[in-house]
Amino acid sequence: MSNTESKKLELPSQVSNITVCVGDIEAGLLTHGSAHHFQPTQEALHVSLTMTRKGLDGYSSGALHPIFSQNLPEGFNRRFIAEKLARYAKVDDMYLLALQGDQGIGALSYQSDICLPELEPVALDDILSYSSASPLFPQLLEKYYLRNSLAGVQPKVSVPHSEVTTERTVEQRDIIVKTFDAEFPLLTVNEFVCMEAARWCGLEPPKTYLSKNLEHYVVERFDSTDAGVRLGYEDFTTLMKKPNDPDAKYSGSYEALLQATLIYTRSQIEVEKLYSYLVFNCLIGNGDAHLKNFALQYTANMNDIFLSPPFDITHTLIYDTIDNKMALKLANGKAFPDTATLLRLAEGKGYRIRNAREIIEQLADGIMEYLKQSNEVQLLQGLRESIESSVAQVTAKSMGITKLRRDRRKKYE
Numbered sequence: 054m055s056n057t058e059s060k061k062l063e064l065p066s067q068v069s070n071i072t073v074c075v076g077d078i079e080a081g082l083l084t085h086g087s088a089h090h091f092q093p094t095q096e097a098l099h100v101s102l103t104m105t106r107k108g109l110d111g112y113s114s115g116a117l118h119p120i121f122s123q124n125l126p127e128g129f130n131r132r133f134i135a136e137k138l139a140r141y142a143k144v145d146d147m148y149l150l151a152l153q154g155d156q157g158i159g160a161l162s163y164q165s166d167i168c169l170p171e172l173e174p175v176a177l178d179d180i181l182s183y184s185s186a187s188p189l190f191p192q193l194l195e196k197y198y199l200r201n202s203l204a205g206v207q208p209k210v211s212v213p214h215s216e217v218t219t220e221r222t223v224e225q226r227d228i229i230v231k232t233f234d235a236e237f238p239l240l241t242v243n244e245f246v247c248m249e250a251a252r253w254c255g256l257e258p259p260k261t262y263l264s265k266n267l268e269h270y271v272v273e274r275f276d277s278t279d280a281g282v283r284l285g286y287e288d289f290t291t292l293m294k295k296p297n298d299p300d301a302k303y304s305g306s307y308e309a310l311l312q313a314t315l316i317y318t319r320s321q322i323e324v325e326k327l328y329s330y331l332v333f334n335c336l337i338g339n340g341d342a343h344l345k346n347f348a349l350q351y352t353a354n355m356n357d358i359f360l361s362p363p364f365d366i367t368h369t370l371i372y373d374t375i376d377n378k379m380a381l382k383l384a385n386g387k388a389f390p391d392t393a394t395l396l397r398l399a400e401g402k403g404y405r406i407r408n409a410r411e412i413i414e415q416l417a418d419g420i421m422e423y424l425k426q427s428n429e430v431q432l433l434q435g436l437r438e439s440i441e442s443s444v445a446q447v448t449a450k451s452m453g454i455t456k457l458r459r460d461r462r463k464k465y466e
């Protein structure tokens with residue numbers, strides 16, 4: 054960014070005060086001095102399921118509180134913003150948070166000295182049918198990086214909604230556009246196939262699209278209702294009070310994830326939903342189903358708390374640079390489970406998934422059926438066979454084939 058550009062945008066050199074709002078309503082003040090301090094300014098609304106004390110006592114924390122840091126960009130996106138602004142500003146967590154404004158995932162918005170102009174939308178169809186020789190993703194990044202308020206390691210941008218005019222006017226939701234780098238060729242195809250398999254199995258993921266040139270995977274944002282009301286969003290690093298460091302999302306177990314869901318939602322239905330997601334991830338061979346890839350959502354008054362739709366599902370076993378373990382522990386280990394282990398997972402403290410065997414069988418059949426009729430699965434060589442063998446490994450009754458999986462290094466290390 055040039056000096057004049059940064060002046061034109063009136064970007065401050067640092068941010069130490071942010072007014073935090075739930076939707077449009079002020080909830081408190083976040084400051085950064087010797088520590089990060091969140092001072093609620095009203096008692097009726099809370100900013101996090103983990104910060105619901107009565108009264109107006111503040112919350113001090115050395116590192117930025119998990120509810121605020123959970124959506125800060127990691128990896129590629131964080132480096133991109135930091136490099137762009139390095140000469141003009143101290144791009145720390147507070148700064149990145151302030152940049153989110155009201156575009157962040159979830160119900161919170163952040164007001165500070167940073168005032169960015171309204172973003173112009175790009176029509177979904179233009180992304181899907183893009184065919185010019187110069188790649189589109191760098192252009193999207195250039196346009197939206199200042200508002201790039203998404204966690205996760207892979208390159209991605211959030212693009213605001215636009216009106217798409219066909220025979221009738223259709224309101225397009227905000228979307229997230231992801232691409233891939235050389236390490237994970239056609240990750241776009243991979244994610245599209247896994248998410249569509251989830252849809253075939255009835256897990257109701259958000260709408261997804263694959264661009265014609267295969268360079269972009271697009272997913273609709275699910276953090277507001279059809280009527281446009283923003284929903285609270287907390288991933289399981291926040292809910293389980295983990296620090297926001299890159300390793301924390303890989304610590305913990307799927308048993309603990311189910312327990313936490315039971316505690317926060319008090320709903321057997323939500324626990325069962327999560328159980329289905331976990332079984333699906335195991336069957337499809339996703340070794341990256343870590344704590345930030347599951348979340349709870351809720352209405353502003355926190356009366357209705359529910360599991361988010363499934364997202365960020367890929368068949369990681371096809372990539373040589375990723376190890377063949379799961380992201381979190383199950384039955385004290387990170388090896389992919391067999392059916393017996395999944396059945397034991399269904400019998401937890403305080404919950405029991407009564408139709409676990411049926412769930413496993415239906416999801417396994419659903420994935421196999423989906424693969425048979427999917428055109429997109431053919432686009433990545435070996436994907437279909439690799440997913441089929443993953444399903445077979447989980448459903449085969451300990452036939453000694455689990456040893457086939459070699460140990461490799463963890464994703465993104």
Ligand SMILES: Nc1ncnc2c1ncn2[C@@H]1O[C@H](COP(=O)(O)OP(=O)(O)OP(=O)(O)O)[C@@H](O)[C@H]1O
Nearest residue numbers: 158203204205206207259272273274275276364365
């Ligand atoms: N459809 C969606 N609606 C709203 N928020 C979403 C959606 N998809 C992803 N997110 C948010 O964006 C973050 C990053 O997305 P995603 O997990 O797909 O990226 P990633 O870079 O592949 O992640 P990872 O580092 O786990 O591989 C998620 O943690 C979640 O907070």
Ligand SMILES: [Mg+2]
Nearest residue numbers: 205345346365
């Ligand atoms: Mg993710």
